[in-house]
Amino acid sequence: MDDIQQRWLCALSAPMAALNTGAGYADPAFCDDRYIDLRDSWGIDDRRQLFEMLEGMTDDGHARHLSAAYMAWQRCLPSEWQALLADLSPRQRVLHEFASRTFGSCGPGGILSWDYGRMGFLLRCAVRNQWIDLVESNWLHSRLAIRAQFHYGSWMAYFNGFVVGRTFWCCLSASDDELAGALDRQGNSAHNLRISRGLAQNIPHFLADLPWHMDIDPPPRPISLKEFDWS
Secondary structure, three states, rough: OOHHHHHHHHOOOOOHHHHHHOOOOOOOOOOOOOOOOOHHOOOOOOOOHHHHHHHHHHHHHOHHHHHHHHHHHHHHHHHHHHHHHHHOOOHHHHHHHHHHHHHHHHHOOHHHHHHHHHHHHHHHHHHHOOOOOOHHHHHHHHHHHHHHHHHOOHHHHHHHHHHHHHHHHHHHHOOOOHHHHHHEEEHHHHHHHHHHHHHHHHHHHOOOOOOOOOOOOOOOOOOOOOOOOOO
């Protein structure tokens, strides 16, 4: 895998680099030479726990909570959409309306990139912590790349999906009555603003030679990943 493809894979977790001061957008190990403690924030302290998180969150993460809403918005006629909203619970109605407002920025991929981007971040941290090596990381990253390129049509749609996903995640604990207002207020969230500003400053240069529809030539599946049955 050449340097350009390596940087493309790192770009999947660029929003996490924007969020974390000192992180490198193109560093396969995310940041400088120091151990990254993921125990308190992620409950991950070794290779086995990393794989468990990767397997569980990539295809069954937070995006599943909004997948039906994004799909319905694509398929419904205006009259059908209003009828659908009328039959939903108050909470689901708010979430479906949220999906309808954000579809234009992230497209049919919805908030899948919130899950993919964070899993890319964990893989880069795992390289730094020596739980996996770079060849293993590149192969696992390539599985994320296949998913991302299938569901999104551009880097901007992918990054927008990440921010929308973070907005949803921040409001998971809001009550039914508070949810709509909580989602609206996330536009002024300090962390969301940091991500948006960091990407705006760094991505024009970082993505200059990284087209979204780049062919990724992953290494063969490492024998060392035999323990991890994932594709």
